[in-house]
Amino acid sequence: MTLVRETHSPQPKSSFDLSAYLADRVKKVEVALDSAVPITYPEKIYESMRYSLLAGGKRLRPILCLATCELVGGTVEMAMPTACALEMIHTMSLIHDDLPAMDNDDYRRGKLTNHKVYGDDIAILAGDGLLAYAFEIVADRTQNVPPQQVLQVISRLGNAVGAAGLVGGQVVDLDSEGLSDVSEETLNFIHTHKTGALLEACVVCGALLAGATPDDLDRLSRYAQNIGLAFQIVDDILDITATQEQLGKTAGKDLQAKKVTYPSLWGIEESKRRAQHLVESAQAELAIFGEKAQPLLAIADFITNRTH
Amino acid sequence: MTLVRETHSPQPKSSFDLSAYLADRVKKVEVALDSAVPITYPEKIYESMRYSLLAGGKRLRPILCLATCELVGGTVEMAMPTACALEMIHTMSLIHDDLPAMDNDDYRRGKLTNHKVYGDDIAILAGDGLLAYAFEIVADRTQNVPPQQVLQVISRLGNAVGAAGLVGGQVVDLDSEGLSDVSEETLNFIHTHKTGALLEACVVCGALLAGATPDDLDRLSRYAQNIGLAFQIVDDILDITATQEQLGKTAGKDLQAKKVTYPSLWGIEESKRRAQHLVESAQAELAIFGEKAQPLLAIADFITNRTH
Numbered sequence: 001m002t003l004v005r006e007t008h009s010p011q012p013k014s015s016f017d018l019s020a021y022l023a024d025r026v027k028k029v030e031v032a033l034d035s036a037v038p039i040t041y042p043e044k045i046y047e048s049m050r051y052s053l054l055a056g057g058k059r060l061r062p063i064l065c066l067a068t069c070e071l072v073g074g075t076v077e078m079a080m081p082t083a084c085a086l087e088m089i090h091t092m093s094l095i096h097d098d099l100p101a102m103d104n105d106d107y108r109r110g111k112l113t114n115h116k117v118y119g120d121d122i123a124i125l126a127g128d129g130l131l132a133y134a135f136e137i138v139a140d141r142t143q144n145v146p147p148q149q150v151l152q153v154i155s156r157l158g159n160a161v162g163a164a165g166l167v168g169g170q171v172v173d174l175d176s177e178g179l180s181d182v183s184e185e186t187l188n189f190i191h192t193h194k195t196g197a198l199l200e201a202c203v204v205c206g207a208l209l210a211g212a213t214p215d216d217l218d219r220l221s222r223y224a225q226n227i228g229l230a231f232q233i234v235d236d237i238l239d240i241t242a243t244q245e246q247l248g249k250t251a252g253k254d255l256q257a258k259k260v261t262y263p264s265l266w267g268i269e270e271s272k273r274r275a276q277h278l279v280e281s282a283q284a285e286l287a288i289f290g291e292k293a294q295p296l297l298a299i300a301d302f303i304t305n306r307t308h
Numbered sequence: 309m310t311l312v313r314e315t316h317s318p319q320p321k322s323s324f325d326l327s328a329y330l331a332d333r334v335k336k337v338e339v340a341l342d343s344a345v346p347i348t349y350p351e352k353i354y355e356s357m358r359y360s361l362l363a364g365g366k367r368l369r370p371i372l373c374l375a376t377c378e379l380v381g382g383t384v385e386m387a388m389p390t391a392c393a394l395e396m397i398h399t400m401s402l403i404h405d406d407l408p409a410m411d412n413d414d415y416r417r418g419k420l421t422n423h424k425v426y427g428d429d430i431a432i433l434a435g436d437g438l439l440a441y442a443f444e445i446v447a448d449r450t451q452n453v454p455p456q457q458v459l460q461v462i463s464r465l466g467n468a469v470g471a472a473g474l475v476g477g478q479v480v481d482l483d484s485e486g487l488s489d490v491s492e493e494t495l496n497f498i499h500t501h502k503t504g505a506l507l508e509a510c511v512v513c514g515a516l517l518a519g520a521t522p523d524d525l526d527r528l529s530r531y532a533q534n535i536g537l538a539f540q541i542v543d544d545i546l547d548i549t550a551t552q553e554q555l556g557k558t559a560g561k562d563l564q565a566k567k568v569t570y571p572s573l574w575g576i577e578e579s580k581r582r583a584q585h586l587v588e589s590a591q592a593e594l595a596i597f598g599e600k601a602q603p604l605l606a607i608a609d610f611i612t613n614r615t616h
Contacts, residue, residue, distance in 0.1 A: 045471045045479045096436060101409070101428035120409035121482055124432065128404060129471040131436065135443040136466025139459045147455035151447045154462055158444025163353045163437040171353045174429055 018298040022063065028076065029062045029083060030054070036084050036137060048118040048126040049133075053091045055109045058306075060299070061086040061198065065206040067295040068220060074145075074210025081141040082153055082205050085134035089161050090198060092127040092134075097170065099123060131161070145209050153205045160201035169193025182260035188229075195235075196228035219285045223296065226282035231303050233275040236261035237268055242307060272304075279304050326606040330371065336384065337370045337391060338362070344392050344445060356426040356434040357441075361399045363417045366614075368607070369394040372510040375603040376528060382453075382518025389449040390461055390513050393442035397469050398506060400435040400442075405478065407431060439469070453517050461513045468509035477501025490568035496537075503543075504536035527593045531604065534590035539611050541583040544569035545576055550615060580612075587612050 033053055039046040062083030069079035098105040098113040099120060105113050115123035135154055142150045159165055173190045176182045203224040207217055239254045240263055254261050263271045279300045286293035341361055347354040370391030377387035406413040406421040407428060413421050423431035443462055450458045467473055481498045484490045511532040515525055547562045548571055562569050571579045587608045594601035 042471075042476055042479045042483070044483070045476060049471065092436070096432055099409075099432065101407075101432060122479065124404055124407065124409060125475045125478055127436070128400070128439065128469070129475040131439055132466045132470035132475070134466075136463050136470060139462040139466065147459050150459055151455050151462075154459075155444050155447040158440045158442075158447065161436070162440035162444060163350075163357065165440075167433045167437040167440065168350055168353060170433055171350045171430065175350070175352070 016294040016298055018295075018302060021295055021298070022058075022302075025063045025066060026059050028080075029059045029066075029087065032080050032084050033087060036088075037133070044118065044122060045125060045129055048114060048122050049091075049130050051117060052095050052108075052114045052126065053088060053130065055111055057087075057109055059087060061090050061202045064199065064202040064224075064296075064299065067299065068203045068206030069210045070206075071289055071292050071296060072207045072210035072212040072216060072220075074206070077143065078145050078209050079206050081137045082157075082209060083202075085138045085157060086198065086202050086205070088130040088134040088137075089157065089166075092130040093161070093166055093170075093198075095123050095127040095130070102170075102174070142209070146211075149208055149211060152208050156201050156205055156208065160197040165193055165197030165201075169195070169197065176260065178258070180258060180260065184265055187260060187262065187265065191229060191232040192225070195232050196225060199228040199231065200224040219288065223282045223285040223300075226278045226285070227300050227303055230275040230278040230282070230300075233262045233271050233278070234304055234306065236263050237271055237275075238307070240268065275304050324602040324606055326603075326610060329603055329606070330366075330610075333371045333374060334367050336388075337367045337374075337395065340388050340392050341395060344396075345441070352426065352430060353433060353437055356422060356430050357399075357438050359425060360403050360416075360422045360434065361396060361438065363419055365395075365417055367395060369398050369506065369510045372507065372532075372604075372607065373514040375607065376511045376514030377518045378514075379597055379600050379604060380515045380518035380520040380524060380528075382514070385451065386453050386517050387514050389445045390465075390517060391510075393446045393465060394506065394510050394513070396438040396442040396445075397465065397474075400438040401469070401474055401478075401506075403431050403435040403438070410478075410482070450517070454519075457516055457519060460516050464509050464513055464516065468505040473501055473505030473509075477503070477505065484568065486566070488566060488568065492573055495568060495570065495573065499537060499540040500533070503540050504533060507536040507539065508532040527596065531590045531593040531608075534586045534593075535608050535611055538583040538586040538590070538608075541570045541579050541586070542612055542614065544571050545579055545583075546615070548576065583612050 034050075037046060037050055037053060039050070065083040065086055066076050066079050070076065094108060095114045097103050098108055099115055101120075106116055107113060113123075114126055118126065134157065138150065138154055138157065142153075161167065163171075169190050169192070172186060173194055176186060176190065200221055203220045204217060207220050212220070236254065239261070253259075254264075262274070266274065282300045283297050286296055342358075345354060345358055345361060347358070373391040373394055374384050374387050378384065402416060403422045405411050406416055407423055409428075414424055415421060421431075422434060426434065442465065446458065446462055446465065450461075469475065471479075477498050477500070480494060481502055484494060484498065508529055511528045512525060515528050520528070544562065547569070561567075562572075570582070574582065590608045591605050594604055
């Protein structure tokens with residue numbers, strides 16, 4: 001499914017090859033993640049963490065972090081520990097969300113979920129281990145960045161994953177389960193926290209590492225908030241229109257659970273329009289950065305054009 | 309039960325009133341913890357985190373952190389965010405350990421466990437939230453400490469709670485469940501990781517915040533390792549000899565589960581002797597600090613003399 005075939009972003013992007021860019025970045029991130037978690041005694045917990053951490057996926061979060069750091073004048077090397085941490089945090093949230101006590105999912109990224117392979121106990125601990133490791137790696141391995149900026153990144157990561165972010169969004173999501181009268185306001189809260197907070201942290205942390213100005217941080221925050229919400233709307237649409245094979249996870253789950261989603265509030269066509277509008281607003285925030293913003297502009301388009 | 313009635317520590321402690329000291333510190337820590345986690349929307353997750361975080365307990369970990377920071381020349385204020393973080397991490401580990409998928413405990417500190425009150429899903433998320441918040445609070449609220457030292461503290465905290473520490477110890481503990489041939493080596497691994505790593509982090513982080521020398525860090529690490537193991541041996545003894553009322557949690561669980569413990573390997577009397585020896589070794593490490601070490605010396609005694 002292509003949600004939007006033509007894009008209307010403020011910069012010409014004809015010269016920019018997003019596929020090649022993403023392939024290169026995915027490769028770098030995979031190498032860094034692989035070496036970040038070597039296997040040692042007790043092997044089972046490292047294998048369990050690696051099973052989910054290295055299970056593929058788009059690596060959108062680390063790539064956003066690296067791209068933003070470069071956009072503001074930093075390097076890939078400066079941001080790589082934080083990029084890995086963001087993927088570890090994301091993976092932790094997936095492992096814990098999939099548990100029987102939570103969403104009870106058997107498949108993720110086309111593979112059995114962590115607890116189906118390692119058991120609920122190890123899956124809980126693997127999530128805890130990845131979360132702890134995320135902070136350790138940022139504190140320990142970030143180089144050529146003033147320590148005060150690294151502390152800002154750690155504070156931001158903690159805020160994005162905790163009760164003020166991802167965890168809070170998940171709580172409201174669980175509370176809304178089975179309710180057919182969830183308001184748009186509540187739905188927005190769920191998604192700006194459950195998905196949006198971490199996506200925003202990717203962009204903001206990348207920018208913080210490079211020493212971005214407050215104005216640039218604000219612009220990039222708005223970019224991230226807009227693509228975050230667009231991302232979720234597209235997710236909801238794909239849950240209806242895509243196949244399980246395309247998604248790598250159970251499709252049609254929202255409908256089956258009679259879950260309130262953006263398409264259920266607005267219909268599919270209006271949802272597509274709003275997602276596209278959000279992407280354009282996100283891209284408009286980047287006008288000031290000129291050519292350098294090509295990766296982030298293209299990633300914004302990619303979010304609405306993706307099929308999984 | 310008093311394990312050891314007389315102590316033989318290298319410093320005279322007659323002038324030091326441990327009860328008053330602990331009472332004062334507990335009060336300060338309780339105030340800091342209470343104000344660290346205010347309730348906001350979605351209330352349920354904050355209430356759940358607060359339910360376990362403010363459920364009393366000895367507050368041994370934060371007190372160790374504050375005491376070590378002062379010993380090395382720092383202040384209570386410098387160490388308080390880290391002290392709170394250590395209690396949050398400890399509480400997270402208790403909430404997750406108590407889950408049905410793990411140790412399946414119904415009572416903790418004389419109260420129903422978190423998941424018995426809030427459900428397994430919220431308990432998992434409350435643990436995640438506390439863990440994330442621990443790092444955020446250290447990064448965000450530590451004052452009058454060079455940022456590089458705060459980063460060292462964060463790295464150390466992450467290491468102590470992750471697969472190289474607490475999580476790794478818990479994995480081996482789960483693996484050893486129901487086995488009657490667990491070796492002393494494995495038992496040591498479990499406890500130096502499951503309990504010891506965080507206790508060591510308390511002391512080391514307090515010292516790092518105050519800018520301790522490498523030599524002092526080594527001494528304080530050894531102090532912590534020794535009291536950590538003594539603490540666990542005493543825990544095992546109390547599980548046999550104390551009542552549920554004294555412990556505030558199910559007593560006799562180890563025997564019932566036919567778990568290998570120090571008393572099951574060495575017998576109760578020999579276990580007491582070894583705990584006492586460890587405490588004395590711990591205290592010997594502090595000789596160089598003179599009078600200033602009184603709180604840490606007395607805390608070491610307290611560990612073997614406690615009844616719960």
